[in-house]
Amino acid sequence: MDERWKGVFKIDPIVPSLPLPKEFYQQPTLELAQSLLGCLLIHQTQEGVLSGYIVETEAYRGPMDRAAHSFGNRRTKRTEIMFSEAGLVYTYTMHTHCLLNIVSAGIDEPEAVLIRAVEPFTGIDEMYKRRKVPVEKNLTNGPGKLTKALGIQMSDYGHPIYEPPLYIAKGNTPAAISAGPRIGIDNTGEAREYPWRYWVTGNRFVSR
Template identity: 65%
Template sequence: MNHYVPMPQSFYEQPTLQLAQALLGCLLVKETEEGVASGYIVETEAYMGPADRAAHSFGNRRTKRTEIMFGKAGSVYTYTMHTHILVNVVSSDVGSPEAILIRAVEPFEGTSLMENRRPGRSRKEWTNGPGKLTKALGIQMNDYGHHFTASPLTICEGWEQDSFHISSGPRIGIENTGEARDYPWRYWVEGNSYLSKMRSPTT
């Protein structure tokens, strides 16, 4: 029985851009009363804190919502966007509000649960976007403020880091944020078929 091994605290204490890449291939695991669902992280986006116009914490904006971004690396930052919930990994030192958005995962365990939570969708459509994967895995707003080293929401060892290639490019959904829009702070597992939709090649 090969069981889930949560990444240690030290894993989360590497620099944000490095952590955003290190998270690729890790398993995102959510336990609920219905059972366990998990998927391999295949796409992430870094948000670089006070200097990043696209980040919620731009200009050190500190509110009830962003408060956790100022907390310990490895904390869970959930956020609602209309009907959708997005999940982020807090990074950097306490007081330095940086975070990484998990944009897509590849289903692993609990696929029948995911299917029930994403009725009528093809397998690919279960988790190939930040709002979709939270629904498929059962991630809720009450996961806010927990830590990824402890149940019910954990990040665990997954694929070997040398078993895939990492690509990077501009982030998504932040068209109106000035020069920050072009920073290549989105990372993904090259060629994976569960990535979120790629937009605007615009060469």
């Protein structure tokens, strides 16, 4: 591992090869959002293995959550995958950026967890080429930044996150987890106050 990227984790130098099982994603959405912290997001690309430890997530609880795309059971071409089984990728575009979400809850329970930030692990030189930024902490400290760095695209919509080439593997348990309101959802009434954003306490790659 590049010495520049020593974070809060004690990292095994070998990238785990086994994806977390499908059953891992069947836990309640708020629990899943916290359980994903410290896990390793991996994308096998032609340029090599790009990966990073998940350090920030946001939970979106569907029909009862004004901040969720599926609020009120809104079912559109974009949100259709949210009504499927847990563990599938839900990608969407915001301000030209692709964002990565993991579908959670049960079928016809359209909930999801947004991956907000990762701590880079492997393929760092390739990430620099993709992001074209000089500052280390800006490489993957945001939902649009991490997808560009790891080469995650809208075409990954519907992909099972428990299968290569894009998958999540077991990582390291954070020493501490913080929680607070989600970001960028000002016009969502009481939902903007829900403390459903979770992050690894003290990690420098958290988006804010």
